[in-house]
Amino acid sequence: MEVIEGSARFGLWYVVVRWSGATIYQVRFSRTPVTGPVPRPITQYLSGKEVDLSTFTCGSDPPGEQYGRIYREVQRIPYGDTTTYSGIAARAGTHARVVGQALARNLHPLIIPCHRVISLSGIGGFTPDPSIKAELLAMEKRGKARSRNRMEHGDES
DNA sequence: CAGTGTTCAGGAT
DNA sequence: ATCCTGAACACTG
Numbered sequence: 001m002e003v004i005e006g007s008a009r010f011g012l013w014y015v016v017v018r019w020s021g022a023t024i025y026q027v028r029f030s031r032t033p034v035t036g037p038v039p040r041p042i043t044q045y046l047s048g049k050e051v052d053l054s055t056f057t058c059g060s061d062p063p064g065e066q067y068g069r070i071y072r073e074v075q076r077i078p079y080g081d082t083t084t085y086s087g088i089a090a091r092a093g094t095h096a097r098v099v100g101q102a103l104a105r106n107l108h109p110l111i112i113p114c115h116r117v118i119s120l121s122g123i124g125g126f127t128p129d130p131s132i133k134a135e136l137l138a139m140e141k142r143g144k145a146r147s148r149n150r151m152e153h154g155d156e157s
Numbered sequence: 158c159a160g161t162g163t164t165c166a167g168g169a170t
Numbered sequence: 171a172t173c174c175t176g177a178a179c180a181c182t183g
Contacts, residue, residue: 064182085163095180100162102181114162125162133162 006036008043011135015110017042018059025059027109029128045110050079050143058108066094067102074103077116080144082137084120100125116140 001021007014007030017038018025024039045051054075069092077083085096092099103114104127115133118124126133 066181089163089180095178096163097161097178098163098180098182101160102162104162105182106162117162119163121164123162127162130162 004036005034006038007034008038008046009033010046010132013129013132015042015046019056020059022056023059024056024108024111026107027111029109029132042110048139048143048146050140050147052079053111053113056111058111060107064102066092066098067105070094070099070102071106071112074112074114074117077113080140082116082118085117085124086120088117110136 003018003020003025005016005018007016009015010029013029013031014033015038016026016028016030016034018027019039039056041051041053041056045053070088073088073091074083085099088099089096099117103117104125106112106114109115115126115136123130123134123137
């Protein structure tokens with residue numbers, strides 16, 4: 001199957017995705033759009049809907065040995081929730097700093113929700129811009145509240 | 158060996 | 171109570 005590249009808007013940024021079927025090769029944030037489609041669940045997610053993106057398979061392997069463990073732990077964090085670097089470290093059997101390094105090299109943001117990992121003191125880092133991280137978290141908070149409301153009105157999943 | 162998307166303790170403000 | 175500084179942490183290139 002052919003590899004497709006496309007982008008979807010997110011605030012001031014564009015989420016550029018290289019993918020093919022259910023496999024995602026890379027996700028990156030850019031100021032400029034790339035014309036082409038992205039998988040439907042991703043656009044739904046970016047529009048504030050509570051969708052699980054962990055069902056996609058990641059194309060390229062994690063850079064390091066230990067990183068795979070870390071990425072798997074990060075994928076366990078539910079939509080709208082957050083954990084700390086040290087929390088992930090404890091679960092993956094490593095140190096917080098390694099977690100930070102692993103996430104800095106994450107090729108699949110959103111699929112591997114590194115934005116849900118924050119620092120004990122502040123919000124932590126995010127490339128290319130930490131404000132994206134803050135926006136994503138705010139959006140998930142709204143998205144969760146929205147599905148909660150939908151449930152109360154009795155037309156759910 | 159150096160460089161992290163961290164954390165903690167200690168000390169000064 | 172908040173802000174700096176220095177150091178240890180585990181792993182990768």
